[in-house]
Amino acid sequence: MKKVIPQVLNLLKDRKIENDWGKTASESLPLDVEEPPFTPVAVLKKIRTLFPQNTIFVTEIGQQQLFAANYLPVSNPYTFITSGGLGCMGFGFPASLGAKIACPDQPVTTIAGDGSFLMVCQELATSVSNDIPVTVLIFNNGHLGMIRQSQLSCFNRVSHVDLSPSPNFAQLAESFGAVGVKIETLDDLLDLDPAPEKTTVVDIPIDPTICVPSHSYSWAGKG
Numbered sequence: 001m002k003k004v005i006p007q008v009l010n011l012l013k014d015r016k017i018e019n020d021w022g023k024t025a026s027e028s029l030p031l032d033v034e035e036p037p038f039t040p041v042a043v044l045k046k047i048r049t050l051f052p053q054n055t056i057f058v059t060e061i062g063q064q065q066l067f068a069a070n071y072l073p074v075s076n077p078y079t080f081i082t083s084g085g086l087g088c089m090g091f092g093f094p095a096s097l098g099a100k101i102a103c104p105d106q107p108v109t110t111i112a113g114d115g116s117f118l119m120v121c122q123e124l125a126t127s128v129s130n131d132i133p134v135t136v137l138i139f140n141n142g143h144l145g146m147i148r149q150s151q152l153s154c155f156n157r158v159s160h161v162d163l164s165p166s167p168n169f170a171q172l173a174e175s176f177g178a179v180g181v182k183i184e185t186l187d188d189l190l191d192l193d194p195a196p197e198k199t200t201v202v203d204i205p206i207d208p209t210i211c212v213p214s215h216s217y218s219w220a221g222k223g
């Protein structure tokens with residue numbers, strides 16, 4: 001592999017493959033919505049400027065996971081952990097605590113959906129009592145967004161995906177002894193400490209109508 005891959009890359013260097021994928025991926029979404037509720041892509045762009053390259057990102061399951069997989073560039077090995085196979089909601093936050101124990105010198109950040117985080121928010125107690133500081137970025141679209149999207153694309157109607165009433169995530173975090181932050185503008189994200197000393201839960205309002213583009217996940221459309 002070590003020998004062959006550089007040779008293949010060299011052969012492909014000047015080859016231009018005509019396709020629309022790159023264009024579709026970069027142009028099909030409104031990227032820079034500066035007012036809340038934000039688009040996932042605008043938030044991910046901002047996050048990338050804040051967190052250093054050695055940050056370990058751990059995703060939850062759902063739209064936020066697919067947006068992160070497609071729009072959060074990572075360059076260091078072992079810095080993007082996602083449950084790509086079984087996709088069990090509630091994986092992300094506990095897995096990020098494990099990552100922090102394994103790699104205490106690297107910042108660890110969970111990219112969480114509101115629905116997924118609600119399944120494991122009690123692990124804030126584990127995090128606080130064992131002093132395992134991570135950042136939890138909640139992409140709060142008020143819905144089981146992935147299921148909402150699938151219901152719309154398959155049946156053109158939605159049911160039982162609205163998560164209201166949701167808790168105040170910042171207050172919930174504070175009640176466990178963690179730090180809670182609610183984001184009002186995209187630039188508020190830049191005030192975060194990428195490697196906080198205490199677990200920090202960040203509530204980020206996300207537009208629930210934004211869907212993952214169909215080129216970004218395999219079971220789009222009628223299923």
Ligand SMILES: Cc1ncc(C[n+]2csc(CCOP(=O)(O)OP(=O)(O)O)c2C)c(N)n1
Pocket residue numbers: 060061062063064065087088089090112113114115116117139141143144145146147
């Ligand atoms: C334990 C579990 N229950 C149900 C599902 C099915 N499921 C996949 S994504 C999803 C919604 C996730 O909602 P949220 O965490 O808010 O993320 P969003 O899609 O809104 O970004 C559900 C219910 C699952 N993957 N795991």
Ligand SMILES: [Mg+2]
Pocket residue numbers: 113114115139140141142143144145
């Ligand atoms: Mg959600």
